[in-house]
Amino acid sequence: MKMDIARNLLNLGAVKFSPQNPFTYASGLKGPIYCDNRTILSHVEFRDQVVAAFIEVIKQNKLSFDQLGGIATAGIPHAAFVADRMKKPMVYVRPKAKDHGRKNQVEGDYKPGQKVLLFEDLVNQGASLEDSMAGLTSAELTCDACLCVVDYEMQSAKTRLSELSIHLYSLTDFSALTSAAFELNLINQDGLNLLREWHADPKAWSAKF
Ligand SMILES: O=P(O)(O)OC[C@H]1O[C@H](OP(=O)(O)OP(=O)(O)O)[C@H](O)[C@@H]1O
Ligand SMILES: O=C(O)c1cc(=O)[nH]c(=O)[nH]1
Incomplete structure (x- = not known):
């Protein structure tokens, strides 16, 4: 499944490579x-x-939950489509609480003690997931798993998620994306080496720019 989803993302043009003029991520890293x-x-x-x-x-993993939860913004549609298909209730989680209205970070109708199964589109450093977990905890909701489309398999995210006792399930990941990109001739061996160098130490790689 991971290679199939990776190939489809690459064929759609959803994945861009730009080593000379790098992207700036939500974390601020490049x-x-x-x-x-x-x-x-x-x-x-x-x-x-x-x-x-x-x-x-x-x-397959017999994941249990009371509500599906989308992480704003890009995780919300995935949670919504799955909730609709499974006929299950859903909430969504903002990066931080609103400072007006009901001042909620978690939106929807829920009760303390309910268990949320989170949806994220992509996990890089895991900060967005950590912010969402903090929101769920403040709302007295629990969560022990998150589903994402892409996991960049970063060591920093692994450490964060293990501290939060969150199990991450991904449809595809950095390993599959880079293998599929190489297989489809979208990157050559030098490109693959560069991506692996970034992945091994994203902070040091980013600091060069
Ligand atoms: O694991 P992290 O290092 O936190 O990065 C991943 C997050 O970054 C992106 O969100 P972005 O902030 O671009 O906002 P969006 O979801 O509203 O598009 C992405 O959708 C994840 O939520
Ligand atoms: O880290 C991010 O912000 C990020 C990386 C990426 O590849 N895609 C995305 O949507 N966000």
Whole structure:
């Protein structure tokens, strides 16, 4: 499944490589790859495949939850499509609480003690997931798992998630994306080496720019 989803993302043009003029990420770090999972929403066949793959992961791993939870913004549509297909309730989590209205960070109708299964589009450093966990905890909700389309398999995110006792399930990851990109001749051996160098130490790589 991971290679198939990776090939489809690459064939859609959702993944861009720009080592000379790197992307700036949500964390502020710079890096040579950007995967725009938001483009999945515009491609109905692939979007259906992604929804089906998420549901397969939930069923195969017998994941239990009271509500599905989308992480704002890019995780929300995935949670919404799956919630609709499975006929399950859903909430979404803002990066921080609103400072007006009901001042919520978690939006929806929920009760203290309920368990949320989170959806994120991509996990890089894991900060967005950590912020969402803090929001769930403040709202007296629990969570022990998150589903994402792409996991960059960063050591910093692994450490963070293990401290938060969150199990991450991904439809594809850095390893599959780079293997598929090489296989499809979108990157050559030098490109692959550069991506691996970035992945081994993203902070040191970013500091060069
Ligand atoms: O694991 P992290 O290092 O936190 O990075 C991943 C996050 O960054 C992106 O969100 P972005 O801030 O671009 O906002 P969006 O979801 O509203 O597009 C992405 O959608 C993840 O939420
Ligand atoms: O870290 C990020 O902000 C990030 C990386 C990436 O490849 N795609 C994305 O949407 N966000």
